[in-house]
Amino acid sequence: MVAGNTKRIVIEPVTRVEGHGKVTILLDEDNRVAQARMHIVEFRGFERFIRGRPYWEMPVAVQRLCGICPVSHHLCAAKAVDRIVGVDRLTPTAEKMRRLMHYGQIFQSHALHFFHLSAPDLLFGFDADPAERNVVGIIRKNKPLAVQAVKMRQFGQEVIKATAGKKIHGTGAVPGGINKNLSVEERDGLLSRTGQMLRWARDAVKIARDYTIEHLEMLSDFGSFESNHMCIVRDDGAMDLYNGGLRAIDAEGGTIFDHVPNEAYLDYIAEEVRDWSYMKFPFIRSIGPEDGWYRVGPLSRVNACDFIDTPEAEAARKDFLSLTDGKPNNITMAYHWARMIEVLHSIEMIERLLQDPDLQGDELITTGERRGEGIGIIEAPRGTLFHHYKVGDDDLVTMCNLIVSTTSNNEPMNRAVRGVAEKYISGRPEITEGMLNSIEVAIRAYDPCLSCATHALGQMPLEVTLVGPGGDVLDKKTKDG
Amino acid sequence: MSETFTFTIDGVEVEGEPGQTILEAAQAAGIYIPRLCHKDGLEPWGGCRVCTVTVNGRSASACTQPAAAGITVENETDELVDMRRGIIEMLFVEGNHFCMFCEKSGNCELQALAYRLGIAAPRYEYLWPTRDVDASHPDVLLDRNRCILCARCVRTSRDLDGKQVFGFVGRGPGKKIAVNASARLSETGLDVTDEAVDACPVGAILRKREGYRIPVGLRRYDGTPIGSDIEKGASS
Incomplete structure (x- = not known):
């Protein structure tokens, strides 16, 4: 991937998600970091092999991209396909069932990431003994917390099952609506547990908040940098994870664009291809590829929204922004805190939705006049997700474009890796396990899909190569997933 | 009598x-x-x-x-059950059957038989054939990837609908379902109300735009294995 007198490192195309990451670090003659890159070898081929399939398959087929947040792909594809069947507004039952499914997904995915994947770093320290720094270590040290984590995830999964039919890879959303409503039994079963989930969500916010504030000095310089942020927001500027117009702000909170209709995304976002990664680099057109990169995900959403439409999460948002005097928080590790604010928001929304009688309604599907193209945008747990399809008169897909959250965070993750590498590696010829993990910690803050396969057993499939100015490999550390 | x-x-x-x-x-x-x-x-x-x-x-x-x-x-008998497994497995590897997102999943007789017979994975190598999708008909999709050459559509169209919309061409591995037209399904006399449309045991012939309407849990074989209706009939 690097020309000249340095060694070229070839990466095999593995998977986009739940897969392998690779970091290469190039040193100059003084052993200073000259280049640090994280490679995600994104080659699933979905955009190509989905062509020629009927459009109504998209929500069920494309969600197979991921086993961690398939609901996001399921719903995003469904939103795009809604447009194709001419539906701009779902029935209240359909929209609320989909929202319930989505908040269940956000809740479980965030809980999984925070407690199972990242908490070991936060609770034990970045350079703690790897034998202890894992989910089993958490079970040993703090069993109630571990049990809480499992039960929070379980609850989110059961919300998904009640709305999509299955905990993973369900079929709830269909073109123009939903294929089931929520039975009273399902509703009551979930409602009986929301109180406990709400208490645990509050606790989770506190854990993430206290950690951030306690380590503020270190974290402010840990893979952190100023950046643009992007997400969708409701018409009134509220956080809306299911539907809304695109908003982008700069590092100071200034508006770059706002309330951009989903259909116009290509006028505002472009993707750059670089020769060393299968993953594209999206950027804001008006700024250009050099400086137009942006972050997505919980940090961006909490930074960019005007308010959160649930009381406890809104109070937590205000507390979060008070740290930066109301300006966007650009600390990479603050993603965790923002993520837990969204957990709190999700359970508040779940509780609100479960009390809505529309969920027991019978009007499930709407129809309209067929169109040849559909675009759906949703806020997945990891950030803004785009699905764009074109369909022929014969109902078969002719074009598919997906921009997944981790792709948007490609440049930010690379910057975080470089920042941590400069701080922890520059001038040191040997890589320690703790140093390696520090790089992982910065990557994990973004909850990229590549971390999915990871950490559950305490290891992330990551390779770090230290290359000297002559191209010789000085050191190499590999961890298998 | x-x-x-x-x-x-x-x-x-x-x-x-x-x-x-x-x-x-x-x-x-x-x-x-x-x-x-x-x-x-x-x-x-x-x-x-x-x-x-x-x-x-x-x-x-x-x-x-x-x-x-x-x-x-x-x-x-163990021998017959294993032979049946072998046939079902051959049908799976001969076509392109992706149960995980097929709209017939849960209502598919091939899938249901695999479950009933306890097939976890085929013993044979997948052939990954190149087959086409005929979506030309406004209301019916013909996906040859999933065809198992059972001839139910051929016989139903001929014997019950009186139309002869479907037939076979080719032999051996090259055998495939064909339509009675110069090229495409839309050129045949198939109507969406024909019994042949419902004759397919797998997801090769489907009514368009109806996929996934039945929630998981309520599909034909979600609750009980294929054949249960026949066995239940005896005990009642």
Whole structure:
């Protein structure tokens, strides 16, 4: 991937998600970091092999991209396909069932990431003994917390099952609506547990908040940098994870664009291809590829929204922004805190939705006049997700474009890796396990899909190569997933 | 009325009537013999061989073999079950069957048989054939990737709809379902209300725009294995 007198490192195309990451670090003659890159070898081929399939398959087929947040792909594809069947507004039952499914997904995915994947770093320290720094270590040290984590995830999964039919890879959303409503039994079963989930969500916010504030000095310089942020927001500027117009702000909170209709995304976002990664680099057109990169995900959403439409999460948002005097928080590790604010928001929304009688309604599907193209945008747990399809008169897909959250965070993750590498590696010829993990910690803050396969057993499939100015490999550390 | 007679299936005495096949007599007695190409209301075809049983020790397809007095039929022996698994596995590897996102999933007889027979993975290599999708008809999709050449659509169109929309072309590995037109399904006389549209046991012929409407949990084979309706009929 690097020309000249340095060694070229070839990466095999593995998977986009739940897969392998690779970091290469190039040193100059003084052993200073000259280049640090994280490679995600994104080659699933979905955009190509989905062509020629009927459009109504998209929500069920494309969600197979991921086993961690398939609901996001399921719903995003469904939103795009809604447009194709001419539906701009779902029935209240359909929209609320989909929202319930989505908040269940956000809740479980965030809980999984925070407690199972990242908490070991936060609770034990970045350079703690790897034998202890894992989910089993958490079970040993703090069993109630571990049990809480499992039960929070379980609850989110059961919300998904009640709305999509299955905990993973369900079929709830269909073109123009939903294929089931929520039975009273399902509703009551979930409602009986929301109180406990709400208490645990509050606790989770506190854990993430206290950690951030306690380590503020270190974290402010840990893979952190100023950046643009992007997400969708409701018409009134509220956080809306299911539907809304695109908003982008700069590092100071200034508006770059706002309330951009989903259909116009290509006028505002472009993707750059670089020769060393299968993953594209999206950027804001008006700024250009050099400086137009942006972050997505919980940090961006909490930074960019005007308010959160649930009381406890809104109070937590205000507390979060008070740290930066109301300006966007650009600390990479603050993603965790923002993520837990969204957990709190999700359970508040779940509780609100479960009390809505529309969920027991019978009007499930709407129809309209067929169109040849559909675009759906949703806020997945990891950030803004785009699905764009074109369909022929014969109902078969002719074009598919997906921009997944981790792709948007490609440049930010690379910057975080470089920042941590400069701080922890520059001038040191040997890589320690703790140093390696520090790089992982910065990557994990973004909850990229590549971390999915990871950490559950305490290891992330990551390779770090230290290359000297002559191209010789000085050191190499590999961890298998 | 003709006189009935008796014979045994796996040691159980079963009553038969003249003119009945073994499969029909078994079904009337509440014994399920797995089948794919057989469809009630169509003439027996004997194509898929999934219903193969032994009759007095010799193999025969239960859908075509007449029941007869005193015969000894074996249906659920280890050898026969393994043979059926083998046939189902061959059908899976010969086509492109992606149950995970197929809209027929949960309502598919091939998938349901695989579940009933306990198939976790095929013993054969996947062939990954290149097959096409004919989406030209406004209301019906023909996805040859999933066709298992059972001829149910061919026979239903010919014998029940009186149309002959479908047929076969090619031989051996090159055999495939064809339509009675110069090129595409839209050029045939197929109507979405034809019985042939519902004859397909897999997801090769489908009504367009209706996929995934039945929630997981309520699909035909979500709750009980294929054949349960026949077995339940006996016990009630």
